[in-house]
Amino acid sequence: MATTYKVLGQVAPAATTLTTLYTVPALTSTVVSTLSICNQGASTTYRVAVRPAGASIVASHYVVYDSAINANDIVMLTLGITLSTTDVVSVYSATATMSFNMFGAEIV
Numbered sequence: 188m189a190t191t192y193k194v195l196g197q198v199a200p201a202a203t204t205l206t207t208l209y210t211v212p213a214l215t216s217t218v219v220s221t222l223s224i225c226n227q228g229a230s231t232t233y234r235v236a237v238r239p240a241g242a243s244i245v246a247s248h249y250v251v252y253d254s255a256i257n258a259n260d261i262v263m264l265t266l267g268i269t270l271s272t273t274d275v276v277s278v279y280s281a282t283a284t285m286s287f288n289m290f291g292a293e294i295v
Contacts (some may be wrong), residue, residue, distance in 0.1 A: 188294055202283040209276045217270040219291040224262040228284025240276040250282040
């Protein structure tokens with residue numbers, strides 16, 4: 188099995204839109220080590236969800252829900268989340284001033 192450490196996803200979602208940050212490729216497992224959440228504007232809130240096999244969003248998928256982030260601030264989440272083929276990490280921001288960067292390893 189080969190392990191590749193990499194930037195798994197980067198996105199700056201539109202306001203109030205659940206957006207895919209990362210989808211696990213076919214025949215691959217993934218370990219998410221860190222999620223960087225950067226706010227480039229006024230104080231706001233954000234969400235992070237893991238959707239098994241790309242399922243439609245439900246309340247149980249959220250690992251963070253409406254967490255506050257100060258103006259011009261950054262939050263670093265050390266996660267250690269394991270994902271299987273076709274699992275999806277989705278993010279959401281109440282404003283369009285956020286960026287999300289996820290780092291980890293893909294195992295093939």
